[in-house]
Amino acid sequence: MIRMLLVEDEDKLVATLIQGLRTAQIEVDAVRTGREGLQSALEGDYDIMVLDIGLPDQEGFTVLRKLRAAGSDLPVIILTARTSAEDTVRGLEKGADDYMAKPFSFDELVARIKLRARPADDDAAPAGIVRVGACDLDPEARTLTCRGNQVPLSPREFQLAQLLMERGGDVVPRAVALEHVWGSATRDNVLDVYIRYLRSHLGADAIETVRGVGYRFVG
Incomplete structure (x- = not known):
């Protein structure tokens, strides 16, 4: 309890x-x-x-x-x-x-x-595994598994998912995500595109939009 x-x-x-x-x-x-x-x-x-x-x-x-x-x-x-x-x-x-x-x-x-x-x-993630909600990410094997199913991701999608999950479900500001994944905060719309890609794989509720701030991985 x-x-x-x-x-x-x-x-x-x-x-x-x-x-x-x-x-x-x-x-x-x-x-x-x-x-x-x-x-x-x-x-x-x-x-x-x-x-x-x-x-x-x-x-x-x-x-x-x-x-x-x-x-x-x-x-x-x-x-x-x-x-x-x-x-x-x-x-x-x-x-x-x-x-x-x-x-x-x-x-x-x-x-x-x-x-x-x-x-x-007894619910702790194995060593090296990033767990948020029902999703486990293995940075070494570069795999993401949600609810027992492995999720196919492109390298850029995986990089974005890894950033969001490694924040432990905290909000990742847009500028931080753009700089980390693309090395630039100028291509603002590309982040929205890749968030949509991730949601198409994981479900619409897997990533929460925090208006005016950024995104949070819920899983």
């Missing part, structure tokens, strides 16, 4: 999430302030933290910065009522693994929690 720390001060939302998440086999501890959230995250044995940005004592961004400064790699999903690309980038730069804008779909939140939570030891 996934153990989750919820840092949120809206009582009704907390009650609703606790009830729903427990039925989804996710054990939840909830705190209301950033100070409590940081202390619990550092001292508790959690698989993931869901962190609201608008807390009564300090911004969730501050909590996240302090958590990463303390050396914690606990996966963090931020909740925010702010939907601008600038705020999204700010959260990701400070070490968030994912974000969701309020109001959000409960089913989507559960899916993201299960995707981002620390994997159980």
Whole structure:
């Protein structure tokens, strides 16, 4: 069972999430302030933290910065009522693994929690294999396998998939992808073309577009 720390001060939302998440086999501890959230995250044995940005004592961004400064790699999903690309980038730069804008779909939140939570030891990828979601990428053999099926990719498609997956499901900015795969940030449209190629192989939902920022591999 996934153990989750919820840092949120809206009582009704907390009650609703606790009830729903427990039925989804996710054990939840909830705190209301950033100070409590940081202390619990550092001292508790959690698989993931869901962190609201608008807390009564300090911004969730501050909590996240302090958590990463303390050396914690606990996966963090931020909740925010702010939907601008600038705020999204700010959260990701400070070490968030994912974000969701309020109001959000409960089913989507559960899916993201299960995707981002620390994997159980028996579900860890073999040495040298990059695993994101249901996909395994072998850089040495240059193969990509999703849901048990090997995916045929061109060298450029493989290079792009490898970049996206090696970020562990984090958002890869467009400029970074263009520079890494093509060595230039000037041919902007070519990235969209190759994202479409990958989606045609993997499914439309395998790669998420983060508007104004870049792309994220979901698998």
